[in-house]
Amino acid sequence: MGFWTGDPSPAMSDFLRQSGGFAVIDGGLATELESHGADLNDPLWSAKCLISSPHLIQKVHLDYLEAGANIIITASYQATIQGFESKGLSREESESLLKRSVELACEARDIFWERCTECAIGNEAVPKRRPILVAASIGSYGAYLADGSEYSGDYGEAVTLETLKDFHRRRVQIMAESGADLIAFETIPNKLESQAYVELLEANDMKIPAWFSFNSKDGTNVVSGDSILECASVADSCKKVVAIGINCTPPRFIHGLILSIKKVTCKPILIYPNSGETYDADRKQWVPSTGVSDEDFVSYVSKWREVGASLVGGCCRTTPNTIRAIARALCKESAVPTSSQ
Template sequence: MGVTGSSSDFNSIKELLKQTGGYAIIDGGLATEFERHGANLNDPLWSSKCLLTSPHIIHTITHIWIVYLDYLEAGADIIASASYQVLSLSGFEAKGFSREKSEFLLRKSVEIACEARNTYYDKCKATSSSVDDKILKKRPILVAASVGSYGAYLADGSEYSGIYGDLITLDTLKDFHRRRLQVLGESGADIIAFETIPSKLEAQAFAELLDEGDVKISGWFSFNSKDGVNVVSGDSIKECIAIAEACEKVVAVGINCTSPRFIEGLVLEIAKVTSKPILVYPNTGERYDADQKEWVENTGVGDDDFVSYVDKWMDAGVSLLGGCCRTTPATIRAIHKRLVTRRSLFSSS
């Protein structure tokens, strides 16, 4: 795997870890950062709305593009496309876009991340050191095409419950996700990030779609939990991970959008049933009000408390770590500093 361009190698995560000393950093939350840069995301499309309302973002260095640069300059080794929330063909078609336009926007979400990576590399050529606390070091960087669950398309908070109703079957979920995965698999992304998977059923749908062979790149499976024991649907975390373990094209497994206090216990259970690299990118622990569609302030942890968990997560077996909702480039920078310290301690000992 080179440091530029896309890699179709199913072991790209393992290759990345070889080149980053055994640990790699995933970026943090996107939506909060988009809003901080002026985007209004009060829309069922959530962060994907930026693709519709700001087609000039590359040129004006606002919204998505600048957020990616913030994360890369904070130390992220993996950045995810703005395609999680309802960036499904159904989501865009519900807005009145044609199938062709919808597929174009899917590819565009990945293209923006790839262009940000190239711009970051250009900045690295100009300097080989950190400037004003910015990390400008050429290194392997992966672009992950983010895929949310069926519940993300519904935009009713059901990705936090996994309850879709009896009419939603395995075949329903496969039909819903199939074309989107085919498009993203040919978009130039290095890997597909299957995020906030709420149930064993949806994990099975994703695994079968990967096994069908029409998706040309590998993926990681990341589940969420609200009790620190099971995934949000109540399904066993071990049974969910076992589905991912059996799928050759799943190259990493883990947890996202879950309170930091639950991560260590979940990782210890995951490690019992997988040989794949384990990833975690928790939220800050704040509570999400699905009715009001907003986070309840002051219910989570700050960056210092968040990063205080990092050593425990790595000791439990985590190789890839970052942040999800409400985390920022400051969170990622703090994780990077913690990793630098950890590497120094281990090398000196």
């Protein structure tokens, strides 16, 4: 575990204090990989690049760090032992690729820090390195199925709590021991899966912190129809969970979701919405006509901060330009003196 040791409960709050009260999460990974020529038309999606083009993953991490991100998320959202084995890889090879996703992000962080030092030496001043965390991504069971069910949360009656715990157990263990600073449980579509994650974290007495981020398509519930209040309460019950929030959700829903989450937790709130475009699970394509521009996206940031978001970034279809604009907006806001009244 890199950034912190001991009790994970105050870990994120300590990090935010060191970062000026807020943190910038990176943006979309898969769409950036595609912009660099990666073909992700595969059930492994972005995790395919762990096999075919890891250099592209590292480049995208670096692009986001250059844009101002404080937290970079590994290319393991769709990386599962079961998924790799279905491609003919051995169990050992599959587990090695999970670890490699974290190594690539850590290496990108080291390269970025080294670049900052080199630039500073040229100016005869060495600035303090800004804190940067590596978050090991764990996608939902639906992401592994690659059938769009991560956007519906409908796994069928045959999938039980024990099914989900068995599916995720080894991957969670590997990521907890990978050298990442925290685990990012992303795009959680239902209450059942959040409960599975909590039980895995608590059963293994893992020291590594985690965050839970849910997705919503109506601004009130998670995509399965489960209440966001109930799902956030499950996350809040676990001491290992150091932040709770929303990802891969249209920006227009975020304000209300932050207010809802605040009703059930005092933990830091994170949000990294998608561009506002709609994903067509049947065609496996994003429908581009409903998105918002970077300017429109960033116009929401001050409102999200006002109602309680501490960590802000982007998800699918957002870019380093989006993150750069978010970082500038947050820095400008933090520089504005508050009233003493």
